[in-house]
Amino acid sequence: MSDGNSRQRLEDGAWSRRDGRPGTAPVLVRRPDGVLRLCLDGDWLAGRLPVTVEQVAAELADGPAPRLVCVADTLERWDSGLLSLLARVRERCDRLDVIFDDSGLPAGVRRLLALAGNEAGQGGRPSDSKRTTLLERIGRGGIVVWCHLVDMTVFLGEATVACGRFLTGRARCRRSDLLVIMQECGAQALPIVSLISLLVGLILAFVGAVQLSLFGAQIYVASLVGIAIVRVMGAIMAGIIMAGRTGAAFAARIGTMQVNEEIDALVTLGINPVEFLVLPRIVALAVMMPLLCLYADLMGIVGGMAVGVLMLDLNIMEYLEMTKKAVRLQDFWIGIFHSAVFGVLVALAGCHRGLRCGRSASAVGDATTSAVVTGIVSIIVATAVITVACNMLGI
Incomplete structure (x- = not known):
């Protein structure tokens, strides 16, 4: 199957080839409304993944796709290779403003992806949230200082009570x-x-x-x-x-x-x-x-x-x-x-x-x-x- 024929079939809404070999199950398909579907069929193990991040990125960049939907109805065995692939695909979708829909994935895969996303958010680039004002920063700092003072006062009270019990022989x-x-x-x-x-x-x-x-x-x-x-x-x-x-x-x-x-x-x-x-x-x-x-x-x-x-x-x-x-x-x-x-x-x-x-x-x-x-x-x-x-x- 030539690249031109494969591209024509993809635009018509048919499945794209997995690795170019005839008879293999399709992986990517673009629906008429532009939604790109990533179908996880069979085994997705590290070193033997049916598709690469570059292939998915090429499909995303080739034509505007409002959403990328993951379908895993026939998914069998999977390991960290699948999680790494999905995490990188989600990152590419974020860069291209494409919605990454993982509702079709197994619950275990979704939980691990969410955990990976939280870790990346903590150690990665700072979020582009609205910049806080000087007054807001001062207020937050004052609240933190007040909470520390209250906590220290409580601890001093507990230590004083403990010392009193020690002097009376009840500690x-x-x-x-x-x-x-x-x-x-x-x-x-x-x-x-x-x-x-x-x-x-x-x-x-x-x-x-x-x-x-x-x-x-x-x-x-x-x-x-x-x-x-x-x-x-x-x-x-x-x-x-x-x-x-x-x-x-x-x-x-x-x-x-x-x-x-x-x-x-x-x-x-x-x-x-x-x-x-x-x-x-x-x-x-x-x-x-x-x-x-x-x-x-x-x-x-x-x-x-x-x-x-x-x-x-x-x-x-x-x-x-x-x-x-x-x-x-x-x-x-x-x-x-x-x-x-x-x-x-x-x-x-x-x-x-x-x-x-x-x-x-x-x-x-x-x-x-x-x-x-x-x-x-x-x-x-x-x-x-x-x-x-x-x-x-x-x-």
Whole structure:
């Protein structure tokens, strides 16, 4: 059968040939009203498809077709090859403004095609929808912020109730979990806290020495490092370290439990996830952070003393005596108060992001990142508030 004869038969409404061989079943037919029918007959398996996307596209481009109808009354076996073909044909129809009618396909094929269409819509080109106005975007952003605030308030209320039950001995949490978390937050964090605090004290002493040496007041490096480390910097550095180390771990672990539906299992068993998972972490960080802060203060002072002794030729006893005169007891208490607040904030941020995690692996990563960012921002904001309050109280 020649191409000219095949084209003439197609225009008359007859079936076009499948592969040019006489006797084969037809695949494409154009009805008198211009509707193009794609007939799925027999087996449509990968590597043995009776028609290609290019052949269908050629028929669509040859003459205007308002609709392409799929007919699968005699379809037998099919696999992913058919789905790939139909998905690409549907894409060509969308480009040519041709309606793709899949009502004649089996229900399983339609569901898989719909799923493929949703995935392509999420990862493909953005839709050409009407552009939103600035006011609409501001309104949507405000709604999102309000929903986050309400959700955070609800979580804080649940955590407060759990802490109240813990103080009265009615909370359902295991003591073994609390001890393990305290070990992870305390002893296992000492190496990184030691390194960072030592370097921060060294940097503060070096920067101060450069300026104070111009006036011959090198001895006041001890006062500078002591007050800065003990009052604020020791607690801040310990808090930031715990936000990046422990807060992220809390979010990742609880988020993974959310993905694996372990939290749903706890709820089904009648166990409050806030009491069972969040409460031990809040208590552990609230207890261990002041101890880590004291250790960070010590390492920061040691770092400053190294600069004073090795660079400024100060005596060790002279440096320690100057530090003792400059640092007051209330400075220690302020730093400890900072650290306790930071511990609670880091635990709340990590646990909240973990409990609100989605049901995918990428959602766990997003929750971990959000926990670290939220924890660090909370530490900075709390530092500013406490500093202003101390200034107003004169301490």
